Amino acid sequence: MPTLIDVFAALPGAIATDGVLIHLGDPMREQRRLLAGSAVAPLGDRGVIEVAGEDRLSWLDSITSQAVAGLRSGDSTELLVLDPQGRVEHAAGAFEDGSSVWLIADAADVEPLAAWLKRMVFRSRVTVSVRPELELIGFFAGGDADAAVRAIAAAPGGTPLVWSDPWVAVQPGGHQYANVAEHPAGEYAWRVAIVEADAVASAISTFEAAGILAVEALRIAAWRPRWASEVDERSLPHETDWIRSAVHLNKGCYRGQETVAKVHNLGHPPRRLAALHLDGSDDVLPEPGSAIFAGDAEVGHITSVARHYEDGPIALAILSRRAPTAELIVRTDTVDVSAAQQVIVPADAGATADVPRLTRLSRRPEGQDPRRA
Structure with a gap:
C-alpha cells in the first residue's frame, strides 16, 4: 500500500x-x-x-x-x-x-x-x-x-x-x-x-x-x-507563550505544576521567544541553531526559519531574558545577518499577569493588637 x-x-x-x-x-x-x-x-x-x-x-x-x-x-x-x-x-x-x-x-x-x-x-x-x-x-x-x-x-x-x-x-x-x-x-x-x-x-x-x-x-x-x-532540555512553557494554548492554570495537580505556577506568579522566565525579521539583502537564510548576538555578547539562537510570501525571511528565536529588544545579529558560516526583533514573550512575563497575591503573613491590619492576631 x-x-x-x-x-x-x-x-x-x-x-x-x-x-x-x-x-x-x-x-x-x-x-x-x-x-x-x-x-x-x-x-x-x-x-x-x-x-x-x-x-x-x-x-x-x-x-x-x-x-x-x-x-x-x-x-x-x-x-x-x-x-x-x-x-x-x-x-x-x-x-x-x-x-x-x-x-x-x-x-x-x-x-x-x-x-x-x-x-x-x-x-x-x-x-x-x-x-x-x-x-x-x-x-x-x-x-x-x-x-x-x-x-x-x-x-x-x-x-x-x-x-x-x-x-x-x-x-x-x-x-x-x-x-x-x-x-x-x-x-x-x-x-x-x-x-x-x-x-x-x-x-x-x-x-x-x-x-x-x-x-x-x-x-x-x-x-x-x-x-x-x-523545545530543548531547558524549555519552560512560559518562554514560548505556550500557556496560551497548552496549559490550564487552574486545574488540579500534575507533574511540574509547582514550577508553572511559580514562574507565572512571580515572573521572569530565564528565556523568551522573539520573532525576527531578517535582512534578505544577502539572500542568506540562517539555519536553525544559528547563534544570535547583541554586540559581542551571544544572547540566543534561531529555532525556526522560513521565507514568508509577504514578510520575506522570518524566524523564531529563543533569547536570554536580559537580551536587549534592539536589533540583533544572526551569525552564519558565511555572513552576519541583521535581525529586527519583535518581542513575543516580554522579559517580565508572568509578573504582568493579573494574579492575586496573598497578603504577607507578617503584616497585620493597622491598629490590630498582635496578641489577638
Missing part, C-alpha cells in the same frame, strides 16, 4: 525527502493556497497515538498540563507533559471522538511520548497505541479543502478525526504573555486530519498540494511554538 508521501510525491514538481514533502516548486504560491483554503499539506513529520479506555480523559487530565477531563466528542485541545521541574518533555494536539483521544505529535516524539504514557497507566482502564498506519493532512479552515478533507478523514467512532489547532486564541485557563493588540495567530485557522493513505489516493485529483516549507512559514508567522523546533 502506498504511503501518503508516495501519493503526493507523484505530483508534478514534488520534492520529497525522508518521508516529508518539501515543496512542489513554488513554496510562496503554496503558502497563499494554504491560507486561501484551497490546498492541503501531507504531514509526514508527525504521527498519531490513540489513547482508549473509559478512564482516558480523567487519566490524561491527571498527568498532563491541560484540563481534558470534560472533553466531548469533536473537541480539540493541546497538552504538554512536563518534568518535575516544569520543563517541557512532550507535546501533542489532542482530539476526542467519544471513544478515544487521538494525540498528534512530532515524529521524533511519538514513540517516546507513547512509551511514557504506557509507563503511567498503572491500574487505570486505559490503552495506549501508536498508529503508524494512520497519516496526517494539514489545511486551513474555510475553503474548498475543508469539506474535501473532512469527507475522507478517518472516523472510527463516527466523528471525523479533524483536530483544530487551539493556538488561534487564548484557551480557557490559559494566559497570553504577548502584549500585542492583534496577535498574528488570530487568523491561524489550522486543521490536521487523521486519514488513511488509500482514502487520499482515491481523492488526490481533488486537491491542490503544499509542502512543509509552506506549512512552516505560516506557523512561524503566527508565532506558534513546536516541540521539534522550539
Whole structure:
C-alpha cells in the first residue's frame, strides 16, 4: 500500500525527502493556497497515538498540563507533559471522538511520548497505541479543502478525526504573555486530519498540494511554538507563550505544576521567544541553531526559519531574558545577518499577569493588637 508521501510525491514538481514533502516548486504560491483554503499539506513529520479506555480523559487530565477531563466528542485541545521541574518533555494536539483521544505529535516524539504514557497507566482502564498506519493532512479552515478533507478523514467512532489547532486564541485557563493588540495567530485557522493513505489516493485529483516549507512559514508567522523546533532540555512553557494554548492554570495537580505556577506568579522566565525579521539583502537564510548576538555578547539562537510570501525571511528565536529588544545579529558560516526583533514573550512575563497575591503573613491590619492576631 502506498504511503501518503508516495501519493503526493507523484505530483508534478514534488520534492520529497525522508518521508516529508518539501515543496512542489513554488513554496510562496503554496503558502497563499494554504491560507486561501484551497490546498492541503501531507504531514509526514508527525504521527498519531490513540489513547482508549473509559478512564482516558480523567487519566490524561491527571498527568498532563491541560484540563481534558470534560472533553466531548469533536473537541480539540493541546497538552504538554512536563518534568518535575516544569520543563517541557512532550507535546501533542489532542482530539476526542467519544471513544478515544487521538494525540498528534512530532515524529521524533511519538514513540517516546507513547512509551511514557504506557509507563503511567498503572491500574487505570486505559490503552495506549501508536498508529503508524494512520497519516496526517494539514489545511486551513474555510475553503474548498475543508469539506474535501473532512469527507475522507478517518472516523472510527463516527466523528471525523479533524483536530483544530487551539493556538488561534487564548484557551480557557490559559494566559497570553504577548502584549500585542492583534496577535498574528488570530487568523491561524489550522486543521490536521487523521486519514488513511488509500482514502487520499482515491481523492488526490481533488486537491491542490503544499509542502512543509509552506506549512512552516505560516506557523512561524503566527508565532506558534513546536516541540521539534522550539523545545530543548531547558524549555519552560512560559518562554514560548505556550500557556496560551497548552496549559490550564487552574486545574488540579500534575507533574511540574509547582514550577508553572511559580514562574507565572512571580515572573521572569530565564528565556523568551522573539520573532525576527531578517535582512534578505544577502539572500542568506540562517539555519536553525544559528547563534544570535547583541554586540559581542551571544544572547540566543534561531529555532525556526522560513521565507514568508509577504514578510520575506522570518524566524523564531529563543533569547536570554536580559537580551536587549534592539536589533540583533544572526551569525552564519558565511555572513552576519541583521535581525529586527519583535518581542513575543516580554522579559517580565508572568509578573504582568493579573494574579492575586496573598497578603504577607507578617503584616497585620493597622491598629490590630498582635496578641489577638
